[in-house]
Amino acid sequence: MTGRKTGAGDLDQRIAIQRPDVVEDEGGGRSQGWTDFAWVWADAWPVGGQERAAAQQVEAATMVRFKIRRLFGLDTTMRVIWQGKAHNIRAIADAGRREPFLTIDAETGVAQ
Numbered sequence: 001m002t003g004r005k006t007g008a009g010d011l012d013q014r015i016a017i018q019r020p021d022v023v024e025d026e027g028g029g030r031s032q033g034w035t036d037f038a039w040v041w042a043d044a045w046p047v048g049g050q051e052r053a054a055a056q057q058v059e060a061a062t063m064v065r066f067k068i069r070r071l072f073g074l075d076t077t078m079r080v081i082w083q084g085k086a087h088n089i090r091a092i093a094d095a096g097r098r099e100p101f102l103t104i105d106a107e108t109g110v111a112q
Contacts, residue, residue: 010043010067011040011041011042011043011067011068011069012041012043013041013042013043013044013066013082014039014040014041014042015039015040015041015042015044015066015068015080015081015082016036016038016039016080016081017036017037017038017039017040017071017074017078017079017080017081018034018035018036018037018078018079018080018081018086019034019035019037019077019078020032020033020034020035020077020078021033021034021035023035034079037073037074037078038071040068040069040071041068041069042066042067042068042082043066043067043068044064044065044066044067044082045064045065046062046063046064046065047063047064047065047105048062048063060109061107061108061109062107062108062109063090063105063106063107064080064082064087064105064106064107064108065103065104065105065106066080066082066087066103066104066106067101067102067103067104068101068102068104069100069101069102070099070100070101070102071102074089074092074102074104075089075092076089076090076091076092077089079106080104080106085108086108087106087107087108088106088107088108089104089105089106090105090106090107091104091105092104092105093105
């Protein structure tokens with residue numbers, strides 16, 4: 001899943017990583033929302049895409065790979081915000097404690 005060599009100088013994209021959270025609305029109710037977990041620098045590149053029909057509309061899904069410095073606490077319930085779009089995390093590759101980077105595969109254009 002890693003495939004591409006990345007050095008610290010390649011981390012030139014600012015991304016937000018968010019975790020799901022329950023937020024209160026103005027009426028005192030609760031709803032599903034998102035809270036910032038971390039803002040980090042990343043290397044980002046598209047690795048694939050597909051179209052599919054859903055509810056009589058064509059949806060385009062794009063898989064993007066992000067490489068970031070090691071960050072503890074990430075999981076696949078989280079999402080990445082990059083270039084104003086939410087990308088649902090599908091996989092996190094950890095090459096081991098000696099590797100300073102993590103690779104995240106995340107998909108946009110589909111529901112969580």
